[in-house]
Amino acid sequence: MNWKKINMAILISVSSIVCAQNIEASPQGIKANFSEKSILAYQENSQHKIAEFYEYLTLYSNEKNPELRKQIQSNILSMVSSKEIEVLDFTDSATNLIDLSELLEKIKNQDYKFEIDEMESSENISLYEWENSYQLKISKGENFQIRSISQCIIFEPLEKKFGKKSKLVWEMKLDEMFED
Amino acid sequence: MNEQELFQELKKRILESYRNHYPYFSGNWKNFSSKDIRQLIELIETELRESVSEKWIYTHLKPEKNEKLPRKDMLDIFACFAGFSDWNEFSFKLNEVESEEIPIQKVENKKKFNKKLWFLVLIPILILGIYRFIQPKKSKTVTLKNEFTKKPVQTDEIKVYKLNENQKTPVEVVESKIELEDSNEKILIESPYFEQKEVQISDSEEEIFVKPEDYALVLKTFIDSDLSDWTSRKEKLEKILSEDLEVIILLKENLGAEYLNKEEFAQKLIVPTSETKKLKILNLETNENKEITFIRIQQL
Numbered sequence: 379m380n381w382k383k384i385n386m387a388i389l390i391s392v393s394s395i396v397c398a399q400n401i402e403a404s405p406q407g408i409k410a411n412f413s414e415k416s417i418l419a420y421q422e423n424s425q426h427k428i429a430e431f432y433e434y435l436t437l438y439s440n441e442k443n444p445e446l447r448k449q450i451q452s453n454i455l456s457m458v459s460s461k462e463i464e465v466l467d468f469t470d471s472a473t474n475l476i477d478l479s480e481l482l483e484k485i486k487n488q489d490y491k492f493e494i495d496e497m498e499s500s501e502n503i504s505l506y507e508w509e510n511s512y513q514l515k516i517s518k519g520e521n522f523q524i525r526s527i528s529q530c531i532i533f534e535p536l537e538k539k540f541g542k543k544s545k546l547v548w549e550m551k552l553d554e555m556f557e558d
Numbered sequence: 559m560n561e562q563e564l565f566q567e568l569k570k571r572i573l574e575s576y577r578n579h580y581p582y583f584s585g586n587w588k589n590f591s592s593k594d595i596r597q598l599i600e601l602i603e604t605e606l607r608e609s610v611s612e613k614w615i616y617t618h619l620k621p622e623k624n625e626k627l628p629r630k631d632m633l634d635i636f637a638c639f640a641g642f643s644d645w646n647e648f649s650f651k652l653n654e655v656e657s658e659e660i661p662i663q664k665v666e667n668k669k670k671f672n673k674k675l676w677f678l679v680l681i682p683i684l685i686l687g688i689y690r691f692i693q694p695k696k697s698k699t700v701t702l703k704n705e706f707t708k709k710p711v712q713t714d715e716i717k718v719y720k721l722n723e724n725q726k727t728p729v730e731v732v733e734s735k736i737e738l739e740d741s742n743e744k745i746l747i748e749s750p751y752f753e754q755k756e757v758q759i760s761d762s763e764e765e766i767f768v769k770p771e772d773y774a775l776v777l778k779t780f781i782d783s784d785l786s787d788w789t790s791r792k793e794k795l796e797k798i799l800s801e802d803l804e805v806i807i808l809l810k811e812n813l814g815a816e817y818l819n820k821e822e823f824a825q826k827l828i829v830p831t832s833e834t835k836k837l838k839i840l841n842l843e844t845n846e847n848k849e850i851t852f853i854r855i856q857q858l
Contacts (some may be wrong), residue, residue, distance in 0.1 A: 412814070419813035423857070430833040437785070437829065446788060446829075453825045540819045541802030547817040 407505040408533055411548075421499035424510055424531045424550060431457050431552055432492035432514070438482065439490040451482060459532050459551040466555055468492070468516045471523055473557045491517040499531075506534040511558060526558040561627050561724065564649050568633070569619055571640035571648075576601070587620055601639070607815070608635045609806055611843060611852050630748060631841055631854075649724055698738045700759065702731070702747065705767040710734030716749040716768070721756070750774050750839050773798060773850055774839050780827040781837055788828050795824040800849035807837065807855045823853070 405411060412420065434454045441447040455461050458478060467474040469484045476484075497512035511528045530553035538547045559567070569587060576594070577583055579601055583594060590598075595615050602610050610632070618628045627633070633645035642648040702711050702718070711734055718736050719726040721744040729736050729745065736745070738759060747755045752768040776798065780791055805818040818826070826834050836858045843852040 415811075416813045419809045419811070423809055423814070423816065426833050426836075426857075430831050433831045433833070434829070446785070449788065449792075449825075450829055453829050456822060456825060538817060538819065540804045540817075541800065543802055543804075545804075545817070550816070 408503055408508075411535075417503065420533060420548075420550065421508065421510075421531075424499065424508075424533070424552075425497045427457060427531075427550065427552060428497065428510055428512065428529065429494055432494055435485065435492050436490065439485040439488050442487065447486070454478075454482070457552050459553045463552075464554045466525065466527065466557055468514075468525075475556070489518060493517070507532045507553070527555050528558055529553065529555040559649075559653055559724065561649075562624065564652055564724070565624060565627055565633070567652060568636060568640060568645075568648060572598075572619065572636055575640050588622065590620060602635065606635060606638055607812075608638075609804070609852075609854075610635065611804075613845065613851065614843065629754075629841060646726060653724055698740075698759065698763075699735050700738065700763060701735050701765050703734070703765055703767050704752075705769045708767075711749075711752065711768060715751050716747060719746045719748070720744070721746050750841050751778060771842075773844065774842055777827070777839055777842075777850075777853070781830060781834055781839075783830055785829065792824070792828045795827060798848075798850055799824060800845055800847070800851045802851055803849075803853070804851070805853045805855060807857055808840075809857050 408417060408420075431454065434450055434457075438447060438450045438454060441450060455478075461479045462477050464475040465478050465481050467476045467481060467484070468490065469481075469488070493515040495513045495515065497510060500509040500511070502508065507530055509528050509530055511526070514525050514527050516523050516525065532551045532553050533548060535546055536549050537544050538549060573586065573590075576598055580594070580597060592612075595612055598615065599610055599612065602608050614628075614632065618624060618632070630645060633648075637643075637645045637648040640648065642651065702716060703709060704711050713731050713734055716731060718729040718731055720729050720738070726746065729738070738745070742759060742761075744756065744758050747757070747766070747768055749768070750771070751774045752770055755766070755768055757763075757766055776794065780795070783791065799820050801820060803820040803823060805823045807816040807818065809815060838856045838858055840854040840856050842850055842854070845851045
C-alpha cells in the first residue's frame with residue numbers, strides 16, 4: 379500500500395516537471411512571438427477592425443431587409459470574442475453596459491450612424507491583449523453624442539478550422555468596451 | 559540554362575535545403591513522402607512566413623518532368639528557401655556560373671576552326687552591326703487589352719517584363735500602354751487577374767489581348783461592389799469557394815498575416831465595407847473541381 383502511494387507521488391512529481399518544461403519550451407504571449415514592428419502592424423490592423431465593426435453596426439441599424447440584416451449580424455458576431463461581450467448602451471447617454479446581442483436589438487431599424495475618430499492602441503501589451511481607445515460619434519437624425527471609449531483586443535493563437543484541415547494561427551477578436 | 563532547366567536545378571536545391579533540416583532524408587522527389595511534404599510546408603511557414611499548399615508541391619515538385627513553369631511568386635518562395643533572395647537572383651547566379659564554363663569549350667573549338675572561315679563569318683556580322691548602328695532604333699507603343707471586353711486593362715492590374723536571355727527586366731506600363739525600344743522584343747505579361755502570356759512582338763503588333771483569370775476577376779468585382787446583389791454574391795461564393803479554403807491577408811509591409819476560412823472570407827465579400835475595398839488579390843489556387851482552395855491577399 380505504502381509502495382503504491384510512493385509510486386503515485388513519484389509519478390505526479392515527474393509529470394508536473396514534464397508539464398512545466400513543456401510550457402516553458404514554447405514561448406508565450408504576443409511579445410515573445412512577434413517583433414515590435416509586427417506588433418505595431420497588428421495593432422494597426424485592430425484599428426481597421428474596429429472601424430469595420432462600426433461600419434457594420436451602422437449598416438445593421440439602417441437595414442430594413444431582415445435577411446440582409448441577419449447576414450450583417452453574423453458578420454458583426456464573427457468579429458467579437460463572444461456575442462455576450464459587454465458593450466456601451468449607445469442608445470442611452472448614461473454609462474450603461476449591456477450585452478452586444480441586446481444592443482443589436484435596441485439599434486435595429488433605428489437609423490443610428492457610428493463614426494470613429496482619434497483611435498490609438500495602448501503601448502502596454504498584456505500576454506494576449508491590448509486596448510484601443512477612440513472617440514465615437516453616435517448620430518440619430520440631427521442629434522448626436524460623442525463618447526470616449528476603450529476597447530480590449532484579444533490576439534491569441536488558436537487551432538482554426540479550414541474545412542477538413544485545421545491549423546494553429548494567431549486570431550484577433552474585439553472584446554469588451556468601457557467608457558473613459 | 560533555360561527556365562525549365564533552372565527549375566529542375568531549383569528542385570535539387572530545395573531537397574538540399576530540406577536535408578539540412580532533416581539529415582536522415584536521403585531520397586529524391588520521387589520518394590518524398592507525405593510526411594516530408596508536411597515538414598517542408600512547416601519549414602517554409604516558420605522560416606519564411608509563407609504558405610505553400612500540399613497540392614502545389616504534388617503538382618510542381620513531385621513530378622520528374624514539368625511541362626509548365628510555376629507562378630513567379632512561388633518560384634520566389636522556393637528560391638528563398640534554397641538560399642537566394644528570389645527567383646531572379648537564382649536564375650542570374652546560375653546562368654553566371656554556366657557562362658563562366660562556356661569560354662573553355664569555345665577555346666577548344668577555336669583550334670579546330672578554320673581561320674578563313676572566321677573571316678567569312680565575321681564580315682557579314684560586321685556589316686549587319688554597322689547597318690543596325692546606322693539605322694535609327696524603332697520604338698514601339700503597344701496597348702494591353704482585355705480579350706473579353708476589348709477594353710484597355712488597368713495599369714495597376716498588370717506587370718510587364720522584357721525577356722532577354724533568361725533575364726526579366728520590368729517594363730513601365732503607362733495608361734495601359736508599354737513603350738518598347740526594339741520592335742522585335744519578347745515580353746512576359748503577369749497579373750493576378752489575367753492569364754500569364756509570353757509574346758514575341760512583331761512589327762505589326764499594336765495591341766496585345768490578355769485573357770482574364772475568371773475567378774480572380776469575379777472576386778475583385780465582389781471586393782469593389784456595394785450591398786446590392788448580395789444574395790447572388792452569396793450563391794456564387796458558395797459555388798466557387800472550396801470548403802477547405804484558406805485565405806491569407808498579408809498586412810502592410812508583410813509584417814504579419816491574418817488567416818480566414820471560407821465562412822469568414824465569404825462574409826467579407828457578401829457585405830463589403832470600406833475596409834474590404836483595401837484588399838488586393840495577389841494569387842489564388844484551385845482544385846480539380848475548379849473550386850478556389852487558396853487565396854493570398856495584400857492589405858493596402
